[in-house]
Amino acid sequence: MAQEMETELSVTAELVPTSSWNISSELDKDSYLTLDEPMNNITTSLGQTAELHCKVSGNPPPTIRWFKNDAPVVQEPRRISFRATNYGSRLRIRNLDTTDTGYFQCVATNGKKVVSTTGVLFVKFGPPPTASPGSS
Secondary structure (H helix, E strand, O other): OOOOOOOOOOOOOOOOOOOOOHHHHHHHOOOOEEEEEEEOEEEEEEOOEEEEEEEEEEEEOEEEEEEEEEEEEEEEEOOEEEEOOOOOOEEEOOOHHHHHHHEEEEEOOOOOEEEEEEEHHHEEEEOOOOOOOOOO
């Protein structure tokens, strides 16, 4: 007569809390993004050069994007350029035309936070202001 064996298997699951969230909160503790100064409005004349400055600081270092009237600014060789600076970013537009008039916005993000600032560039017809003959 074959003897039947009965085996009982018992499995116990134990949830062990992890502290992985503490790792990210430690990283977040040192994370910041600050708008150091609002962007200035600029009024200038046809043919001149304008520089708009995006003054931000952050950790991790922010990525900065430029917009004109809510559309991304497209760089044009020797005319429209933007670059990272030690204070954030600078947008330079040379040989201004009245079509360059608009609302310019820089948006900075570091993956944790987003800050932005907007300035108005107004390009007017006519020569740039010059000193009067009697002034020095």
